[in-house]
Amino acid sequence: MNDLTPTREQRTAALEGMGCKRKRVEDIRFTQGRGNYVDDVKLPGMLHGDFVRSPHPHARVKKIDDSAALKVPGVLAVITAETLKTVNLAWMPTLAGDVQMVLADGKVLFQNQEVAFVVATDRYAADDGINAVIVEYEPLPPLVDPFKAMNADSPVLREDLVGKMSGAHGPRKHDNHIFEWTVGDKELTDAAFNKAEVKIKELISYHRTHPSPLETCQCVCSFDKIKGELTIYGTFQAPHVIRTVVALIAKLPEHKIHVIAPDIGGGFGNKVGAYPGYICAAVASIVTGKPVKWVEDRIENLTATSFARDYHMTTEIAATKEGKVTGLRVHVLADHGAFDACADPSKWPAGFFNIVTGSYDFPTAHLAVDGVYTNKAPGGVAYRCSFRVTEAAYCIERAMDILAQKLNMDPAELRLKNFIKPEQFPYHSALGWEYDSGDYHTAMRKMMEATGYAALRKEQAEKRAAFARGETRDIMGLGISFFTEIVGAGPSKNCDILGIAMFDSCEIRMHPTGAGIARVGSKSQGQGHETTWAQIIATEIGIPADNIMVEEGNTDTAPYGLGTYGSRSTPVAGAAIAMAARKIKAKAQMIAAYKLEVHEDDLEFDIDGFRVRGLQEKFMSMKDICWAAYNSVPPGMEPGLEAVSYYDPPNMTYPFGAYLCVMDIDVDTGVYKVRRFYALDDCGTRINPMIIEGQVHGGLTEAFAIAMGQEIRYDEVGNVVTGSFMDFFMPTAVETPHWETDFTVTPSPHHPIGAKGVGESPNVGGVPAFSNAVNDAFSFLGATHIQMPHDFWRNWKAAKDLGAVA
Amino acid sequence: MIPGSFNYHRPASVADAVKLLVDLGEDARPLAGGHSLVPMMKLRLATPAHLIDLHGIAALKGISRNGNNLVIGAMTTQHELLASDEVAKSMPILHEAALLIADPQVRYRGTIGGNVANGDPGNDMPALMMTLGASYRLEGAGGARDIAAADFYQGAYFTALEPGEILTSISVPVPAAGHGYAYEKLKRKVGDYATAAAAVVLTMSGGKVATCAIGLTNVHETPLLAADAAKAVIGTSLDAATLKKAAAAASAIMAPAADARGPVEYRKHVGGIMVTRALQRAASRAK
């Protein structure tokens, strides 16, 4: 050893492995405008497609006249449902077991539904073409209010399903009914309510909103007639699933379908499903023999592809006078729009909404969800959350506040009283989940201390007195959210998509000089996988993260994976990466033993290589082992150093967090100011703290938007009135509050590196914190529950309804 | 969101622009910054066959002092208004209001001429121009004429601009030294048009309001002058009762549309509050 010999700390730091705030490697190209997005894909002879869309929410399509459109210079074809029927593609299966029109087949069921696909030599000609298509409609009465969906006199939307009294998820009660899903022990729960000393009941709605990624949905389809191969470049969060879906519905051999998801400008669930644009572009390419590009504009994205939420949750809690919860009963009316196109694991029509018992030890619970059709766009995607987990977290966190108010108890105290205790983990919830790990009390207390919660409550009491004396028109609210998520779908025993188990995968190939490539079945849309996946490998095998290239999104080269959504990448793909790395390490150990002339068991792994136990100087670096793998492996061993792992997780992971929002609202205008927002997240082992912080900032910003104004709203006759960023609230840096982040670390016991996933926690936990702050602000004026979104005019209306403004 | 096809013209003088407009008739539209017109074209709500781009006409740009008036060329951008020392010094309310329009990108392109000629009740400049007693110079085939901003607006997107006319400049009397001013705008976010906004320019004398003008944005199909509200505050020290009276008088002439910013009742209510707050802030600034 001399002065130049790196210390252990230096060797560890050189790896930039787990725990390192490694700068995002993908940002080098993103910040220089050198990303490669679908709209950057330009193939020779490429055509452009665009949709004729329905102005009506519900109408019969009498006639489509394309004669004028076909005369527009540059227009080559107009594809309608009749065209698609010749290839059996007028309808397509949805991920939720329903079918969906690709193009209007006899009827339209929501405003802006796809009616015809115009193919032209450029986008301008395509748009001229769609304006020249004349469609004759016979308007039908629209069904907008989900609470009226199952009335006897409601218009029947899905004529294709008339008389089918059973759907993909069991019996249907009405032609506009999709499914009923029940979980839990009804009798026991009813009994708890019969005995309850205190009960609350409230209709808590989570309005329809939209993931609205910066980059809209788009694709380029290119069919090679000679080879019979279809190449699809698309904004896909789950490229392999798209390949399988195309193989199944287009009856093409799966090996002749190449799906490539290049850089993606945000997904948030919007890009999980299959949309008519993909099918039409593929068919158009097959018909014309040319590549066809389809790019949604903002209005189309907001109004036609995949809304989120739209859950109306009638929530009841039974409790003792002392505030111990004894039962939970929830009925959800789920508005799925015109087709059931929810992107959930196939057997879960309401996703994992049965996480609705949250962080609390409910001895019994019962849940029923009714899904209904309305004349609205289909979707129901998990907008930066695991499947329907945001709805569940909002439901229980709002309900706990309502209960606290009824008991005249501080909402923090009520939560502390009912938390699942550390020693109860693994915890079996009343609605069927096994929570892996958690320490809720510690996290909650840390939040209360960090924010000075007690002092804030005192200030609030003073403000309220001042308000009563007429000295201020501001009211102050404290919004607590203590959420438990369920992410990492999922174990094959209960999770599949179209019959494919929800594993994920990684293939690592180490090259002779100590660098390598990792190909993974997940697909980054901004999460920074190229950075963090390399960090996992760096720590596992002792090769610097900079020497590992991460590749995703090409179905020809990446191993089959189920993609990225539902915070599943770290829990599932992250585990596959660690497991593949461990296979590499195991082989490396055998090679090192051979080279160092000792028995394998005499070696120990030491940061970046193997050392003979007790013999400091007998060491072989991973870099040297890589070289040896290509020239001097032990006799009988195959050369090379690569491994594949397909990881089927034994359980979900359960990240949690304690958030506090401090808000002031001017009752005269309804204008609010988020004074403080504190977010403590526990996502288990932290791979890259900087990326975690970025994810938390992004998720909180979305949560802020949703709670405070972001909605997809329909008027009473079914027109969608929030179809652009003028009215669909997309906060800028000016509106976005300042975020304070914090953490505790409770590793997942079943995950190879103990990581739980974090991308979606802030959206899940953030929404209830904002909404609880608003509700808390108004509570002293007599409010129990004010529905979201809490935009200015609605806050003013709440104040007015409570008599606080004239 | 793709516009239809159109022809593009770039005249070098006002006369050439007017000639093009006259020759091409109703199918032609002047193009200034394009930040109102182009979005409408992308939605195909506007489908002009000819765009007459005014950017080639040097005479339409610039800010100059002419006696007691500021004369602002129609093609002066909102950014240029913000960058002008003259504006900041002699007409600070114009600076304040311009800063509340959209975002820097829009302000680099959007012009004051386009903003006032557009006839959109959501635009901020028209009510402000009425409050300041500005007049617009319109030039057409028959020569030039001046019209008071207060007489220009006839309905949503309907103005006194005749076919073939171009708005070439705006002349704004410089408010008295020591005046107080405020532009209060309630909006949902950066880049949004007003839920309601009020412009106030006043002078104080001995603690009482001596003169006052109040303008209202986006609470009616045209911008409004709230004359009764202004009258109600003259001679008062803006006590609570007076403010209430002024707000009520202003609300009485508002007829906003219900939209995603809120129902009619809310927009009128906050319109009154914007008036109250603008009056208070203006008074606090008056010397």
Ligand SMILES: Cc1cc2nc3c(=O)[nH]c(=O)nc-3n(C[C@H](O)[C@H](O)[C@H](O)COP(=O)(O)OP(=O)(O)OC[C@H]3O[C@@H](n4cnc5c(N)ncnc54)[C@H](O)[C@@H]3O)c2cc1C
């Ligand atoms: C996201 C966004 C947010 C915005 N927010 C606001 C806001 O909060 N407040 C606000 O006031 N504005 C707002 N605007 C509008 C912006 O200020 C526009 O730039 C302005 O309204 C129009 O100016 P322009 O130069 O862009 O005109 P253009 O769009 O080029 O023209 C507008 C209309 O005026 C006509 N016209 C233009 N110049 C002349 C002329 N000299 N003579 C005769 N007719 C003419 C055109 O033919 C056209 O009909 C916003 C715009 C955007 C895109």
